[in-house]
Amino acid sequence: MKVLLLFSSADIGGAERSLSRMALANNDGSISYQLSTFDSHGVWSEWVISAEGSPICFDKSVWKLLKYIFTEKPDAIYIIGFRLAVLLRIVVPFLSKSLLVQGVRWNPNSNSMLDKMFRFVERFFGSLLDGYIVNSNSARQSLNKLVKKNIALIYNGIAEIQPINSKKSDNKNIITIANLSTRKGYEDYLRAISIVVSKVPESRFLFLGKDNLDGKIQQLIIDNKLENNVQYLGFQERIDEFLENSAVFVLPSLYGEGCPTSILEAFSFSLPVVAYQIDGIPELVTHGIDGLLFDVGNVDALAGGIVSFLLDPENSEKMGISGRQKVKDYFLLDDMVKKHNDYFLGLK
Template sequence: MKVLIIFTSSELGGAERSLTKMAKAAADSTPGIEYFLGTLDGVGPWCEWAEAIGMSPFVFGKRQGRHGRFGLSAVLGATRFVRENKVDIIYILGFRSSVFFRLLRGFMPGVKVVQGIRWNPNSFSKLDVWFRRVERYAHRVTDGYITNSIAANNTLQQLGVPADKLVTAYNGLDAIPSASELAPASSPLVITVANLNYRKGYEPYLFAISKVVEAIPIAKFVFLGRDDLGGVIQSRIDSMNLGSSVTYAGFQKDVSPYLRSASLMVLPSLYGEGCPTSVMEAMSYGVPVVAYAIDGVPELVESGKEGLLVEQVGDIDALANAITAILQSPDLRNELSKAARSKAEVCFSIANCCQSHEQFWNRIIYRTAQLAAYNGK
C-alpha cells in the first residue's frame, strides 16, 4: 500500500512534525505501507528538517509569496506523481488544497482521497465557515477524514459526515525523554510554543502576564514560534513595559532546551486547536500545562491533574491565577509534572499514531473491495 502525505505549506509546524515522524516510524514498524511526503509549497524549513531526520520530501510547487500559497501547477504535479507512482491513498493536510484534489480525483482513478483535520473547525472564522459549508456536501466525494481530536470528529459528524468515514488519531511522540534528560525547574520560567498569530491569543495573554509579574516579579516568559504578525506582539511587549519579563525567541527547530528548563507551558489559544503537539511534548518533559479548555485540549490535559484549564475563553484573571498558582506552589507543580509525564509515556506514543492510521487505511481499502464485490454480483 502506498500513501502520499501532502502538506500545503513547507513551514515546520505541529502537523508537519508529527506526521513526518509517523511516516519515518512506519518505515520500520509497518513494512506493508510505503509513505511518500510532499508539499505544494516551495522549499522551506520542513523540507530541511525532514531531510535531517532521514526522510526524502517531494516539492511540487514554488513559494508564492508567503508560505501556504500554491498554484495549480503544484496540484497537477502532485496528481502526476500519484499516477506515476501508483499511489493508493492521498492524505491531504489543508482544506483549500483538499478541495482541488477532490475536484481532480477523476484524473486519479482508484485513488482514495483522505483529508486530515488538524483543528476543530467550529469557530466563526472565515475558514471554518467555508469549511462547514463545503464539507456538508463534499464528504460524498471524500473517502475518509482523520482528525486529531474527538472534538473535531464530533464537529464533522454534525455536518453529516458518516461515522465510518471518520477516525481520530492523536499525534504521537517518537521518543519520551529519559529521566536523566530532565532538569528540575530552578526558576519560574514559562514558555509558549506556538506561532504568533491572533488565533493563538498572544495579545490578551500579555495582560495575564502583567498580572503574574505583579505577583511574581522574577517570573520570566519566553515565546517560541514563527512571527505571522509582523512584529505586533514585540511592539505590544514594549508598550506594556514587559521587556524585562517577556522574550520572543523566534522559531526554533528544536525546543527541547527550553522544555528542559521550563516550570510551566502556557497555550493561550482562543480557538482552532486540535491535538497540540507542543502540549504533548511539554508533558513528556514533565512540564505542566495551562490553557483554555477548548477543542481537543481537554482530551490531553485533565484540569487539576496534568495542568490547569480555564473554562471561559478570554478570562484573563483566571488565566493569570492558574499560572500564579503553579509558580507559587512547588508541591503543586511537582504533582502536576509527574502526572503529565506519566500520561505522555502511556498515551502519546508514535506507535499508537502509526497503528491508528494503518487500521484506517486498511478499512478504506477493505470497504472499497467489499463494494466492488457487491456490485459484481
C-alpha cells in the same frame, strides 16, 4: 500500499511535526508514506531532511502535483490542508484511483470564515472524499454533524519520554510553543503576563514559533514594558533544551485546536500545562491533575493559574509528573503509527 502525505504549507507547525514523525517512524513493510508539500522548499522540508527523510516539494504547481499523482498513482492521498482537499477531490478521480483522505487537525466549529466555508463544503461535497482522520474527539463530533463518512480518531503521539528531572524551586521560566497568529491568543496572553509579572517579578516567558503577525507581538511586548520578562525566540528546530529549562507550559489558544503536539511535548518533560478549556485541549489536560484549564478569554484566571504554579513548585512538579505518565499511557508515537497504518490498509 503507497500513501502520499501531502501538506499544503512549507511552514512547520504541530500538524507538520506530528504527522511527519509518524511517517518517518513507520517500519511496516506493507505500507509506505511519501512526505510532500504543495509549497516550495522551506523550513518543513529542511527539518524532514535533517531527520533523514526525502520530502517532495511541488513548488505551488498544480501541474507538478497532478503529474505526480498521474504517473506514481499513490494508493491514497492523505491531505493536510482544506483548500488543497477541495481541489483534489474535484480533479483526482479523472487521473487515478487514488483514495482521498482529509486530515482535520483542528476543531472546525468557530465562526471564522475558513471554518464556515469548511462546514459548507463538507456538508455538500464530503461524499467526494473516501474518509477523514481527526486528532480530537471535538473535531469528530463537529464532522459527524456534516458527513456520513467513517471518521477515524487518531491522537498525536510522542516518540520519547524524557527521564524525570526534579525542577529547581527557583525556576520561573514559562514556555509557549506556538506560531504567532491571532487564534493562538498572544495578545490576551500578554495581558495575563503583565498580571503575573506584577506578582512574580522574576518570572520569564519564552515564546517559540514562527511570526505570522509581522512583528505585532514583539511591539506589544515593548509597548507593555515587558522586554525584561518576555523573550521571543522565533522558530526553533530543537526545543528540548527550552522545555528542559522551563517550569510551566502555557498554550493561550482561543479556538481551533485539535490535539496540540506542544502539550504532549511539555508533558514528556514533566511540565504542567495552563490553557483555555477549548476544543481538544480538555481531552489531553485534566484540570487539577496535570494542568489548569480556564474559560476562554478569562485573562485573570489564566494569570492566576500561572502564578499558582510559580509559587508552589512542589505542586507544579507533581502535576507535571502526572502529565508525563499520561503520555506514556496514552500518547505514544508507536500507537499513532499503528492506527494510521491500520486505517489506510483497511481502505483497500
